[in-house]
Amino acid sequence: MAVALTTTLKTTHLIRDCCLCLHVQRTARALARRFDEALRPIGLTNGQFSLLVSLNRPAPPGMKAVASLLAMDRTTLTAALKPLRRRGLVRIMADPADRRGRRMTLTAKGRRALARAVPIWKKNHAAVEALLRDGDADRLRNNLRALS
DSSP, X not given: XXXXXXXOHHHHHHHHXXXXXXXXXXXXXXXXXXXXXXXXXXXXXXXXXXXXXXXXXXXXXXXXHHHHHTTOOHHHHHHHHXXXXXTTSEEEEEETTXXXXXXXXXXXXXXXXXXXXXXXXXXXXXXXXXXXXXXOHHHHHHXXXXXX
């Protein structure tokens, strides 16, 4: 015999008001839209900007390291790299230590695109931090890191 489950409006409001997952998702979408809009004039999305930043290292990182940093699987990372590679911003090569692996690096064009994007990011990031009611961005970052 099946039991009919009901959820009260009170429960719906509790979840709407308290669910950390919901609030983080909403915030992530709002921030993504904000940075997408800001970076649009130079032809980047916020995700592409993050990917370029993750490749800005002295030695070309491997796929696993970048995927882990960006909290994405390797298949998603491969898909995200394709438009950047086509535009000549990123170079992907075989890992000299293990030819099955891949390493990625910014091209000169990719470094120039990143250099153009950083001031836009700084300005918008400062504006976002200014919206925090308690002004404690470090506390928020620490709490978000604890959840990730």
